[in-house]
Amino acid sequence: MKDKLDRLWAPWRMEYIDSVLKQPGGCFLCEAVNSGNDSERLILHRAELTFLIMNLYPYNNGHLLVVPYRHVGELDDLTGEELSEIGELTRKAVRWLDRAFHPDGYNIGLNLGRTAGAGLPGHIHYHIVPRWDGDSNFMPVLGCVKVISEGLAATYARIKKAIEEDS
Numbered sequence: 001m002k003d004k005l006d007r008l009w010a011p012w013r014m015e016y017i018d019s020v021l022k023q024p025g026g027c028f029l030c031e032a033v034n035s036g037n038d039s040e041r042l043i044l045h046r047a048e049l050t051f052l053i054m055n056l057y058p059y060n061n062g063h064l065l066v067v068p069y070r071h072v073g074e075l076d077d078l079t080g081e082e083l084s085e086i087g088e089l090t091r092k093a094v095r096w097l098d099r100a101f102h103p104d105g106y107n108i109g110l111n112l113g114r115t116a117g118a119g120l121p122g123h124i125h126y127h128i129v130p131r132w133d134g135d136s137n138f139m140p141v142l143g144c145v146k147v148i149s150e151g152l153a154a155t156y157a158r159i160k161k162a163i164e165e166d167s
């Protein structure tokens with residue numbers, strides 16, 4: 001099942017995803033922030049202490065991550081200001097996703113530690129996963145990949161447009 005799902009994902013894979021993930025020991029979130037190319041790295045918005053980026057391996061179309069710039073892994077490492085801005089950016093991200101995709105709902109949350117499914121335990125990040133009525137029929141088990149109805153670049157462009165219309 002997993003092999004089949006991974007193959008289905010292949011048409012949407014962008015070359016840089018492979019190049020980023022092959023870098024040993026790197027933190028793709030820190031690398032994305034420092035790359036100087038927000039659109040290539042799928043960074044949608046930079047706030048003062050946190051930023052909004054698309055998940056390279058989305059569970060659903062429009063799956064976003066809210067991330068502090070600082071490379072810290074635990075809730076206790078976050079300052080009050082960072083926590084507050086994470087809340088504010090999450091609120092904005094939902095507004096932008098509403099505008100771009102009109103989902104029926106959201107799962108928003110945190111995977112702390114590898115056991116809980118965190119792919120990158122060293123750099124804390126909040127997931128925002130848009131949900132549509134009936135999509136649970138197709139939701140994969142954790143870590144599996146399914147077909148996404150739009151490519152990452154098309155999704156990026158659509159959310160960017162929603163951000164611009166909102167500001």
Ligand SMILES: [Zn+2]
Pocket residue numbers: 027028029030031070071072122123
């Ligand atoms: Zn990092």
